[in-house]
Amino acid sequence: MKSFIVLVVIFCAIGLSECMTKDQRVELFVKMANECAAKEGASSADVDELVVHKPASSKGGKCIRACMAENIGMIKDNHVDIDSVANVAAMAFDGNPSKIQVAKDLANECADVTDDDRCEAAAKIMECGQNAAKTRGIITFDDL
Template identity: 30%
Template sequence: MKFLVAFCVFGVVVCANAQIFGRGEPQRGHGHMPHQNSDQERRAQEMVGRCQRKELATESDMSEFSQQKKPTTKTGKCLHACLMETVGLVSNGKLSVEKSVEFMSRMAHGNNELVKIVREISENCETITDPDRCELAFKIMECTEEGIQKRQDEMRKFMPRQQQEFNH
């Protein structure tokens, strides 16, 4: 399963990344109008651009991000920290369980079992600390990825088919 799935489960940021860089199709048929998706994509692109400029992320960092690879540089990790902070997934130096659940609730389309899994993974990762905000974001990403890996069979049944194929 691709690294970025961990991030995707917890927020719109990286799901939007998949759309920004042409990976996957916007989900239709869940009460979203097409113009909402393009508006979400535009806002996500703007947010990524702001964080890229703020963190001085390089083309290599952006390439890793667009290819859904783990960040390998300090600026790449800081790019992810900026995105997580911007959407409220990281606040006061830790993962926000409630924000993770809030994002997933919007994406899960009423699937309470998936939301429950995300809550459990988030609660396991909320204890992670690091005085360096970039390392903190990276550690949270690794923790969520590990939690998803452990429960991937359980989670797979909730993912759209094309996303399952993309993530293998």
């Protein structure tokens, strides 16, 4: 099911795909998710949902996603941090201007998405990112 795209995955994992195997990317993703789950008090079921790309069904699952995006700097103060997204994209895509622009376009499309609750904000931002990526035909984590 391709119902969940983490902005982190869009901007980082795609770029890392050139130097990491799919198994290595999945391992890194799961490690980050488990670290955030421990920090957020989320359950293993919340991590399992994330790993199989299901939308979060609980507050813990949403908070894992917030933690991951905040750790990378892509979400700050419950909003997409467009400058940080551009910086991460520049690193992930070896400075490729067209890919960096796509990342900025996606971030800008979701720039007004927020919520007072950081976990809800992350869930809404990631849903926006998923929809924006789909409309542009960008590959999902399942395709990597």
